[in-house]
Amino acid sequence: MMELCCLIDCGLVCLGLGALCFLTSYLTRKTKEIRGKHVLVTGGSSGIGLSVAQQAAAKGANVTLVARNVKRLEEAQMAVEKTIHKVGGANKVQYYSVDLGGDVNAIGEMVKEAEKSFGPIYMLVNCAGLSIPLKFEDISPAQVKTQMDVNFFGSFFVSQEVVKSMKQQNEGIIVFISSLGGLLGLYGFTAYSASKAAVIKMAEALHMEVKPYNISVTVSFPPDTDTPGFVEENKIKPVETKLISEAAGLFSADDVAKKLLADALSGEFMSTSGIDGFMLTTMCAGMSPITSITSFFSQVFLMGPFRVISAFYLWQFNSIVKKEYQKRVSSKKSE
Numbered sequence: 001m002m003e004l005c006c007l008i009d010c011g012l013v014c015l016g017l018g019a020l021c022f023l024t025s026y027l028t029r030k031t032k033e034i035r036g037k038h039v040l041v042t043g044g045s046s047g048i049g050l051s052v053a054q055q056a057a058a059k060g061a062n063v064t065l066v067a068r069n070v071k072r073l074e075e076a077q078m079a080v081e082k083t084i085h086k087v088g089g090a091n092k093v094q095y096y097s098v099d100l101g102g103d104v105n106a107i108g109e110m111v112k113e114a115e116k117s118f119g120p121i122y123m124l125v126n127c128a129g130l131s132i133p134l135k136f137e138d139i140s141p142a143q144v145k146t147q148m149d150v151n152f153f154g155s156f157f158v159s160q161e162v163v164k165s166m167k168q169q170n171e172g173i174i175v176f177i178s179s180l181g182g183l184l185g186l187y188g189f190t191a192y193s194a195s196k197a198a199v200i201k202m203a204e205a206l207h208m209e210v211k212p213y214n215i216s217v218t219v220s221f222p223p224d225t226d227t228p229g230f231v232e233e234n235k236i237k238p239v240e241t242k243l244i245s246e247a248a249g250l251f252s253a254d255d256v257a258k259k260l261l262a263d264a265l266s267g268e269f270m271s272t273s274g275i276d277g278f279m280l281t282t283m284c285a286g287m288s289p290i291t292s293i294t295s296f297f298s299q300v301f302l303m304g305p306f307r308v309i310s311a312f313y314l315w316q317f318n319s320i321v322k323k324e325y326q327k328r329v330s331s332k333k334s335e
């Protein structure tokens with residue numbers, strides 16, 4: 001009886017402390033400013049990257065866009081200029097065409113050139129990436145490598161160049177785009193999930209390295225997001241992958257970008273959208289950096305319960321896979 005009372009007391013104290021921390025962190029939350037600063041967005045010509053570029057420009061940042069296709073870069077530059085014009089800003093947009101999955105020297109050159117015209121990069125958002133969803137035995141070596149080259153190595157090498165000048169400035173923000181598919185391995189995503197999981201551990205390690213230099217690191221975990229890239233990957237996506245990933249809903253690039261910017265500017269390590277995103281990032285927090293009292297407390301109290309809910313999700317995902325398997329078997333029999 002005595003012990004039970006003790007337990008309840010402890011629980012109440014914890015809850016009280018949690019509520020207090022929540023309130024103070026909410027009231028004292030500081031967010032960084034990007035007005036007049038240099039923001040470089042890779043993959044800035046399309047989808048989430050373009051939305052990030054637009055919103056950063058609307059906040060007064062000088063924006064550099066990086067991607068390969070020059071025509072799409074030109075169009076994106078015009079779109080961002082339009083946004084700046086609308087809010088009456090004096091900031092600028094430039095672009096560079098570079099294959100981030102290619103020559104590392106070209107990446108270094110690009111960063112130098114970009115900094116020459118807009119000054120040292122204050123914020124880097126690594127949005128360039130792609131997903132080629134195919135079954136394990138159907139994916140070609142080139143398709144496996146491209147995803148690793150762009151999603152992982154591209155983000156690694158661009159950030160490596162940028163961190164050098166950030167350390168000299170003693171300030172900076174680096175954002176990586178992982179995916180909910182980087183937190184759990186999904187059917188059809190053997191190569192993609194691996195490339196996006198690699199991004200998370202790189203970010204965790206980098207966070208620890210650059211913290212003394214006043215540089216923050218954020219990882220964004222978008223659910224399915226309505227972008228040109230998403231339309232493209234849906235053309236080849238296995239039906240199982242489609243049915244499973246649909247469970248988390250479809251979000252707009254603008255919403256994902258808005259959340260990403262808000263979280264990055266307030267120094268939050270993980271950024272996501274939607275309830276499934278919240279559940280997965282909370283449950284998979286593991287040894288990730290603790291960057292806010294609110295997210296720390298939700299992790300402490302919700303990891304266990306969310307793991308229970310995950311059993312239901314996994315059961316559902318596995319029954320989708322089983323059903324499609326049985327369909328294939330029976331259609332083969334009837335041939």
Ligand SMILES: NC(=O)c1ccc[n+]([C@@H]2O[C@H](COP(=O)([O-])OP(=O)(O)OC[C@H]3O[C@@H](n4cnc5c(N)ncnc54)[C@H](OP(=O)(O)O)[C@@H]3O)[C@@H](O)[C@H]2O)c1
Binds near residue numbers: 042049128129223225
């Ligand atoms: N959409 C989703 O559902 C979703 C969900 C989770 C995570 N994500 C991630 O979010 C990021 C953005 O996705 P999105 O859907 O917005 O994609 P998107 O519309 O296809 O845009 C991708 C951007 O990256 C650029 N890019 C691709 N390969 C490149 C390369 N080798 N070198 C330089 N730039 C390259 C593209 O331009 P060029 O082709 O001209 O180079 C384009 O600007 C990706 O990392 C993606 O994996 C997306």
Ligand SMILES: *[C@@H]1O[C@H](CO)[C@@H](O)[C@H](O)[C@H]1NC(C)=O
Binds near residue numbers: 089091
């Ligand atoms: C960056 O943007 C500001 C306006 O926000 C502008 O005054 C400044 O000249 C720009 N810097 C460069 C190098 O273009």
Ligand SMILES: *[C@@H]1O[C@H](CO)[C@@H](O)[C@H](O)[C@H]1NC(C)=O
Binds near residue numbers: 032170171172214
């Ligand atoms: C850290 O960076 C922020 C901007 O991101 C700046 O306002 C602040 O002065 C920097 N702190 C130190 C100690 O340099």
